[in-house]
Amino acid sequence: MKTLINHSHYKKFILSTMLLFSSGIFADNFNLDYEFSEEENWSDDTAVNSDPLESINRLVYQFNDFFYIRIFDPITNVYVNHTPKSVRNSFKNFFVNLKYPIRFISNAFQAKIKESYYESLKFGINSTVGILGINTPSDKFSFLNGIPDEDLGQVFASWGIPEGPFIMVPILGPSTLRDLPARIIAREINFIDVNSDNWDTVESEWIALLNTAEILSMNEEILPRYKSVRKASIDPYTALRSAYLQQRSQEIAK
Amino acid sequence: MNILKLSFLAFFFCLSNNLFATIDPSIQLKETSENVLNILYSNSQDTEKEIIEYLSKEYNLDIIIRRTLGRNWNKIEEGHRAKIVKLIKQLVLLAYLDGMSGKSKPEIEFSNTRYISSKRAEVPTTLYIDNKPIVLVYRLGLVQGKWEILDIVIENISIVITYRKQFDAFFTNNSSKDLVKKLETLLTDENLDQSLPL
Secondary structure (H helix, E strand, O other): OOOOOOHHHHHHHHHHHHHHHHHHHHOOHHHOOOOOOOOOOOHHHHOOOOOOOHHHHHHHHHHHHHHHHHHHHHHHHHHHHHOOHHHHHHHHHHHHHHOHHHHHHHHHHOOOHHHHHHHHHHHHHHHHOOOOOOOOHHHHOHHHOOOOOOOHHHHHHHOOOOOOOEEEEOOOEEEEOOHHHHHHHHHHHOOOOOOHHHOOOHHHHHHHHHHHHHHHHHHHHHHHHHHHHHHOOOOHHHHHHHHHHHHHHHHHHO | OHHHHHHHHHHHHHHHHHHHHHOOHHHHHHHHHHHHHHHHOOOOOOHHHHHHHHHHHHOOHHHHHHHHHHHHHHHOOHHHHHHHHHHHHHHHHHHHHHHHOOOOOOEEEEOOOEEEEOOEEEEEEEEEEOOEEEEEEEEEEEEOOEEEEEEEEEOOEEHHHHHHHHHHHHHHHOOHHHHHHHHHHHHHOOOHHHOOOO
């Protein structure tokens, strides 16, 4: 053995081993203080939230918070506790199905032809076989699942319209200057929009009832999330703004 | 002869250290998530404490906390740093566990790990809480040869970014002493979600 490996080979081998060993141990030493360069951070970390209306927005947020916690939440709890889950799911499916025109138009305006076609197909199946959208037989077709929910805000973004400042809308909650008109237009396209001229007719009573059911159905989904953000936040307004803007930017990027 | 043996031992130790870094981070995450859920859905008295202790063994949680504070770290008085890290750890865990809680124990589906660079990876998962799917992405970084959690993104909302924005806003008018007080209030006030803001 001594004749095969001489002393200098030993030294070289030990040196190279130690070098390799130390490179493995100390390769990340610069990260010990957990500071990463901006390129190594995920890029959205540095996004600046434009909020020139912050002082007004914070007041609206306080009003909304009072409204959500003191009025919406107890009503929603009564709805959830006294309505069977199957009925609540049927309501939810029905209202999601009714929003088909917005999803179709939003896809079409972004030249997403395949998605427009799939949305139409889904609407056709759920409205007929699924009895007015109460059931969702379209779930059985994998290609009809997971179609991204497109809205007019995404259309405006794809046309290059800037996001604009953040706006806290009374009752409706977080929005931006670009998303707010999109929501108003979407409301006009909605099948069950309440037209103030028709309040005296019997039909409008049904429409108002449907609107209430829609709000309850939406709140069942949204309020628990809102409450959990609020509970674990140092500054719930900033948390809500950041969460909304992050979510929107991801939806638009898709 | 002994030197030769030692050299080989050192060589293999070094090799195993580098190999450890190439192990898919989702393997450890899977095991950890399962164990966290087991603790969460056990009838334990102090679930939160148990989970923090368990997670601290598996991952260096100080990293994610330091990232939530970002540049605000320098605004915190040295005497308050350890306490603030501890309190934020509890708060972030509260947010994380709140997102994972359901009436029944959630199912977790792990997708393939996405490697962003040699030191960055994302593990996308889908949580089925009461049959509702929630997309949760773990962002990981290789720190000292070990995959550590840098961020958790729940339904496109990053915990690090959301908290960092709040700390940025908080430190414009407040001190680290105020932060300690605020965090303590948040963690002790059981009726906080029912308190009136007006």
